Amino acid sequence: MTPAFRILAGLAAALTLCACQKTPDAAFGQKVRAYLMAHPEVIREAAVKLNERDRLAAQKASTESLDRYRQQLERDPRDFVANPGGRITVVEFFDYRCGYCKLAAPEVLKLIEENPDVRFVFKEFPIFGAVSDTAAKLALTPAAKAKGLDLYRGWMTEKALDDAALDRRMTALGIDPVATRAAAQAPQIARQLLDTRTLASALKIEGTPAFIVGETMIPGADMAALRAAIAAAKAGPAKTRS
Numbered sequence: 280m281t282p283a284f285r286i287l288a289g290l291a292a293a294l295t296l297c298a299c300q301k302t303p304d305a306a307f308g309q310k311v312r313a314y315l316m317a318h319p320e321v322i323r324e325a326a327v328k329l330n331e332r333d334r335l336a337a338q339k340a341s342t343e344s345l346d347r348y349r350q351q352l353e354r355d356p357r358d359f360v361a362n363p364g365g366r367i368t369v370v371e372f373f374d375y376r377c378g379y380c381k382l383a384a385p386e387v388l389k390l391i392e393e394n395p396d397v398r399f400v401f402k403e404f405p406i407f408g409a410v411s412d413t414a415a416k417l418a419l420t421p422a423a424k425a426k427g428l429d430l431y432r433g434w435m436t437e438k439a440l441d442d443a444a445l446d447r448r449m450t451a452l453g454i455d456p457v458a459t460r461a462a463a464q465a466p467q468i469a470r471q472l473l474d475t476r477t478l479a480s481a482l483k484i485e486g487t488p489a490f491i492v493g494e495t496m497i498p499g500a501d502m503a504a505l506r507a508a509i510a511a512a513k514a515g516p517a518k519t520r521s
Contacts, residue, residue, distance in 0.1 A: 344481065344482055345496065351478050352402075352478070352491060353368045353398075357419070357467075358401060359419075359424050360399065360400050361391045361398070361399040362391060362396070362397055363398060364398070365395065365397045365398035365399075366397075367394075367397045367492070367509060367512045368398040368399075368493075369397055369400065369490060369491070369509065371399070371400070371401055371488055371489070371490050372487055372490075373402070373487050374406050374407050374411050374487045375405075375411060375414040375418075375440055376410060376411045377406075377407060377487040379488060379500040380435065380487050380488045381436075381438075382500050383500040384431070384435035384436075387399070388428065388432060394509065401427070401431070402475050402478075402479075403418055403471075404484075404487055405472070410445070412472075413442065413445065413463070414434060415472055416463035416469070419468045419472075420462040420468070421462070422454050422462065423449070429452055430449070433448035433451065486498065492505070492508035493512045493515075
């Protein structure tokens with residue numbers, strides 16, 4: 280149903296409630312049309328009100344969903360976390376082969392460095408094919424987690440991430456690619472990726488990157504919005520979230 284149709288339907292219902300007797304359809308339609316022609320500003324006012332109501336409803340639904348899955352979002356012990364002692368938590372759903380994630384990565388690293396009081400939770404959410412799946416699995420191995428930010432920086436720097444680039448970056452950091460690829464086949468890693476995909480679906484996250492700060496979800500690489508959300512969280516009740 281389009282916003283215009285919803286507005287007209289609402290006006291029609293209002294006029295009907297104001298009537299004490301049934302009005303023939305044609306006469307009723309003429310009455311509505313005449314009123315709107317005489318007062319066109321009503322449509323604009325109604326559209327603004329409708330959009331605001333829809334926005335608040337969507338915001339409420341999003342907040343409720345985030346609160347429902349807060350523990351899985353922020354405190355899953357299987358995730359790699361930078362600044363684990365921070366008071367504010369940022370969660371990122373990302374893919375190492377996502378172009379927008381690569382654009383955001385330098386800013387993400389800068390935020391982590393500049394804000395030791397911000398926990399940064401990395402949610403491996405591979406959506407760009409086999410290499411993305413492999414990278415996510417490798418990143419969740421103990422050896423890779425021990426080099427978490429360095430590996431993230433290296434893989435995000437690769438313009439065309441492939442298997443050779445994955446191994447080259449791991450080798451440069453002293454990670455044995457053969458042993459790590461074997462460890463990446465552990466069933467618990469596949470389970471974690473499935474859990475993350477299920478969580479993303481529940482939160483209606485379909486693309487990467489997606490950032491979450493408290494009750495705010497930021498789709499895409501909108502780093503200005505992310506910084507604003509972090510500032511707001513530091514200034515508000517979210518700073519006490521445990």
